[in-house]
Amino acid sequence: MSTAVKTQKLTMVQAITDAMATMMREHDDVLVLGEDVGKNGGVFRATDGLEAEFGDKRVIDTPLAESGIIGTSIGLAMNGFRPIAEMQFLGFIYPAFNQIMTHASRIRSRTLGHFTVPMVIRAPFGAGVRAPEIHSDSVEALFTHMPGIKVVIPSNAYDAKGLLIASIEDPDPVLFLEPMRCYRSHKLEVPEEKYTVEIGKGARLQEGEDVTLIAWGAMVDVIKKAAKEIEEEEGVKCDVLDLRTLYPMDRDLISESVQKTGRAVIVHEAPGTGGVGNDVVSLINDTSFLHMRSPIKRVTGHDTPVPMCAIEDDYLPDANRVKHAIMETIRF
């Protein structure tokens, strides 16, 4: 017996709003707080309509202070609430870094589970939308390096809703990063009801035998494009993976795929040095070294600050760079 699931066509940012509304309707302890999240509905409209539905005691325009937002959310989370704290842009999370690093991530371990911090930090991030300086940083690696916090990055509307609900339900702090470039780039059918996408599980978007492409966030569209073009141009068939969670990483999916293809290209827009791509390389070395037919390639942003918008396209990896790397692994 199957009852048809009712769906609606949503952009990723609408799916994110829907996830919060779904959870807030079900649970009185879920709160949303941040800068301009109330009446304004957030600068990207991610919290649009939430204040009207749930009131300003649950959707809270805070003072302009990231350390304050995260620090007080930690207290709220330790004392019976499930706060969803919005950072207006990931590039402005730095004032809150101390709270995340020294407290949110380790209260559970410091108290042997006596106190816990079930909170979600949401932040738009990434380049490619012509935002002013500093708004476009991709610094996911700063947070995967910190034990005690999970890092989730959806790339489409369906995953965004399921992953955000899973993050709100998670008993530990989750950093939920939202690629700005994906907010309105496409629409998908999204179930109206509550559902979850498991944290820690990646997705295979396309089957192929020749090379594994791995990305997350806005770079998923780039590897999809590269995979399509390289198949048409060179007949190379790619296994395309969207990691969806960076910590914990989907070890089984990655190793199963590279053991089949023997080749891997990892793509991220953050700088290469110290980037999460390096962890993927290590993981492949640990699980699949003897299966590899060529060295693993990375295509990344440069070791430079994300430049101002007139030249940001020169910073970002594109399908051409990815195709070039694919052919290098093939012709090795």
Next chain:
Amino acid sequence: METQFPMKQILNEDGVVVNSEYESQMTEELTKELYIKMLRARMFDRKSVNLQRQGRIGTYVPFEGQEAAQVGSSLVLEEGDWMFPTYRDHAATLTYGHSARNLFLYWKGYPMGCVPPEGKNIFPPAVPIASQLLHATGTAWAEQLKGTDRGSIVYFGDGATSEGDFHEGLNFASVYNAPVVFFNQNNGFAISVPMEKQMKSKTIAQKAVAYDIPGVRVDGNDIFVVYFETKKAMENARQGNGPTLIEAVTYRYGAHTTADDPSKYRDQEESKRRRETTDPLLRLERYLKNKGYFEEAWKTKVEEEITKEIEQAVEDMEAFGPAEPTDMFTHVFKKPTWSVQDQLDTFKAREKEEV
């Protein structure tokens, strides 16, 4: 508390002098200079908004309504002083000598836009809120250690006073007696959040009490009071008497940025009403008229000169050529590290291939 920090005013909304303390210094020459500088700033701002609408520059942050606060305060600076603006303070940087061309380039997304004219200590616009207060304190402290009589002025909004860096900046400056003027433009909103949701205190000036430094509250749309009070604070700093916090109460007529829609969070009638009542330019024009200093022909001539200057700057911006992508690599370190050098080489090779 509010009564301990009354809003100082020299010129009321009708352009009538209500406080004669500085009247002898309010010469025709100074008045006209202030007026021209404000008009120039306003015309620059309107031009920028138009350029943005035409897609000739990117997102822009307008300041219309805040000209008196920015022009009056920046005009007191002397060669060698330090200025730390935010993304909204082009009237201040323009007045202190930044080039209009580079300001346009900034909003076109060109790295060159962050570079001030040679010899002008103007920092690039602070994009993260409140972090620049500490830099201003640091540069001022350095001047003090070097034994000069130079100082810093730093601009920030009402929302910025909630950040930890605001408090750290005031505290350091107070402890080290640094010659810095903390110039707050209280324009009533931090994007959509009104002052009453930002803080319980009724004034920003009163926050100075905690750091035992002077806190002054002025009508930020009255350029005379802004000018003379900032001058006093800066002179005080130069004489070794430490920092001052100035709260200039003003209003932003338009959107937070050209990407923002203010009708979501406030009454648009208020902006209209403000243009006719508290507007800083109109107020000074009324004063000029009251004094018999104002002639339409003079204003027209001034406007023509400013138009010419701005048009030239736009032309220069558009003649600047495409932004140089390699700038991204060549200034990360004085001497590039191997990884940056490798990436630059690869980048250049790729560029050649594509041509």
